[in-house]
Amino acid sequence: MNFLQLNNFNTKLRNLFFLGLSLIVFLSSTSIIAQKSYTIVLDAGHGGKDPGNLGNGFKEKDIALEVALIVGKELEKKDDIKVIYTRDTDVFIDLWKRGDVANAAKADLFVSIHCDSHTTNAYGAGTFVLGLRGNKMNLEIAKRENAVVLLEDNYKERYKGFDPNSAESVIGLSLLQEENLDKSLEIASLIQNNFALKLNRNDRKVKQDNFQVLRETIMPSVLIELGFLTNKYEGKFLNSKIGQKQMGKSIADAIKNYISNLKLNTVANKIADGAGLEKEKEKQNGIEFKVQIASGKNKISTKPYNFKGLEDVEIVELGEYYKYYYGNSANYNEALKSLEVAQQKGYKSAFIVAFKNGEKVSVSEARK
Structure with a gap:
């Protein structure tokens, strides 16, 4: 074997080695990904003694629960998704317990589902992540959702003087999940895009605000306002079986897309590490x-x-x-x-x- 043949042989051998290495990394990575189970906690807002808003006679607690159950049913069709509900019946759950459920389960995602209300004929769906105060309307939404703490036992001790009617208290809520903000914004955008583009709902965009239920979680988290019950037409849509099914499936599809992105990124990172040299x-x-x-x-x-x-x-x-x-x-x-x-x-x-x-x-x- 002359020098040129030897050099070509070594080159082929080196390429074969790295091809084998990449294949091993890829197979082991996909095996790990296949075994990974993603835990999603679905939180139907309000419940029991707390009906939520009652715009046009519709009950927020009932609509939120029905949509959450639809989302869960869709997600449970996937073998690698585990669904946990903070409530699956008409019961009252403390806000801190809702976050506690997700934290104890080491959930990958927390989704809280609500319906909105307003003194005007406002309409449209919006999705929120934990953040600083937005405009005045966003602050009022946060204050209203946080007001449920007053129905909890020993709320003064547990929330250490938190006053849901005080703008200062809302603004002062800490960003415990700051490191998860990017992923929270990603899933929120996927949900909001489905509402606006697939269902043609009025797009109220992704916004940041300080909801107590999001403050209690330590993973990517979003709060969804399905629409306004105080708007007669939107309230009727959200109270209907077809409306609830459409909204629930849109949320589920966004979550599945989000998980697919997590898988792709994980596999890509592992392959990149293995082929780094x-x-x-x-x-x-x-x-x-x-x-x-x-x-x-x-x-x-x-x-x-x-x-x-x-x-x-x-x-x-x-x-x-x-x-x-x-x-x-x-x-x-x-x-x-x-x-x-x-x-x-x-x-x-x-x-x-x-x-x-x-x-x-x-x-x-x-x-x-």
């Missing part, structure tokens, strides 16, 4: 492939919830425009996989671009 070697030639998913004059935060769940989106400013890239890799085949993921997420016009030592070059040149 090979990537570093490939990057020595200064070649990078990226998938361009969007461009425009508006600067958008690269959080996953702004890009349909895609993580590690990169933003580059070029003159008056901003370009958004996904899937930075030195390997063209990996770039193709990133392109496929982006297109599956809805970025149908996404395409691969190439850079050498930071300068844009043609993809064909980079592949040489």
Whole structure:
């Protein structure tokens, strides 16, 4: 065997080694993911002696429970999802116990379901995550939902002087789940998009505010306001079986999408870790492939919830425009996989671009 043959043999052997390593990492990663069970806690707001709002004679506690049960039934069809209810009958549950249920179960997600009310003919669905005070209307919603603490035994001791009618108390609620905010915003956006785009409900957007029930949890959490019972037409829709089914299925579909994103990100991270040495070697030639998913004059935060769940989106400013890239890799085949993921997420016009030592070059040149 001459030197050239030996060199080719070593190259093939090295490639075979890394291929085997990647395959082992991938199989072990998917095995771990397959065994992972995701616990979702569904919280039907109010209940028992607390009816919630009674706009147009409809009962918030009943509608919230029916929708929660529909969501749970849809999720339970998946083998890797475990559903826990804070209540599955018409009973009163303290706010702190609702969060306690989720914390004790080490839940992956907490979803609290409510119906809204207002003195005007307001309508539409909104989703909230824990955060600082928003506008005056959001503050009033938070105060109203928090007011249920007054019905609990020993509420003065448990909530340490919390006054649900005080704006200062609402503003002062601490952000115990700050590290989960990104994921809370991601699932909230998925839910809200389903309401607005699939059901054509009036979109009241994703907002941040200080709900006591969210404050008690230590995992990604959202509070959903299905709509306004004080609006005659919306109240009738939410009180109907078809309305409850549509809203419940939209929430369940968003949760399943959220879990799918968690799985994809976990597998991608494990494969990336296993192939790290090979990537570093490939990057020595200064070649990078990226998938361009969007461009425009508006600067958008690269959080996953702004890009349909895609993580590690990169933003580059070029003159008056901003370009958004996904899937930075030195390997063209990996770039193709990133392109496929982006297109599956809805970025149908996404395409691969190439850079050498930071300068844009043609993809064909980079592949040489």
